[in-house]
Amino acid sequence: MAFYETRGFILSLRVVQGLLTLLVLGLSAYVANWWGGYWNAGAPSSVAFMVFVAVITLITLAYLILVPMRYGESKLNHAGVIAGIEGLTMIFWFASFVALAVFVGNRVCFGHVCSAAKAAAAFGAFEWLAFSATFALSILYVWRNRGVGGSVAADPKMNMSEA
Template structure:
């Protein structure tokens, strides 16, 4: 019996998303109080973490409970869009942090930590996007809309 890598990847994606959500909420909140407003880059990474929580809900629940909603292209689109969001988010925040002088150490360090975790989140979503892409590629000729059963998070019997 082959080991299903999807459940550990989904758990790691969820943990990183919640961790980044907390870090970026602190950064955006404190940055907003110190400057005229929080930068768009920080707000976007905060959005990415909220988007990821919603996307993970779809990616874990739809294949198990709502099979008609778990179309293979829908899953691929959710994976790829989330991966692109994380890539754009961590790059934009990293560039912002190189341009801005951090006068307060707490929010600056939290933003730097969020950049590192966001890069790992991007790698995790790159892995699951590759897995979804391979499934779409393998099933391109059978005209089936079914999702990949190995991408389900429950253990198979």
């Protein structure tokens, strides 16, 4: 087993994902709040989508950390389900940071709100990279264990469950 498949490495990636999610949530919520208060309208869809993705990611991270720890080798901890959740979250982060970057790039932008929006897009890109890494590890695990039986439970060491 390589170092990148150890429980500690995966948990550290999850912690990084959680911290980046909280950072992006705070920045994008600030931008959404300012935009709604300044223009007396709702937040732009790209900013609202970034907030949505950050909130969904917190729920996803709770699942990806707690379910493997609690349920070990059950149907809830299926490697394909984990890979699917990782892939969907990765796609959401890619779409949200690109949409926000395009939104900020197409307008005259200055001040603290503009800086916060640009920072949210940049940290969203780093979050996408973090989820790309864990998605690649989960796909690698599924690929290595294909054809092993009807149900491929996720490796307990990959998912921080008790060994």
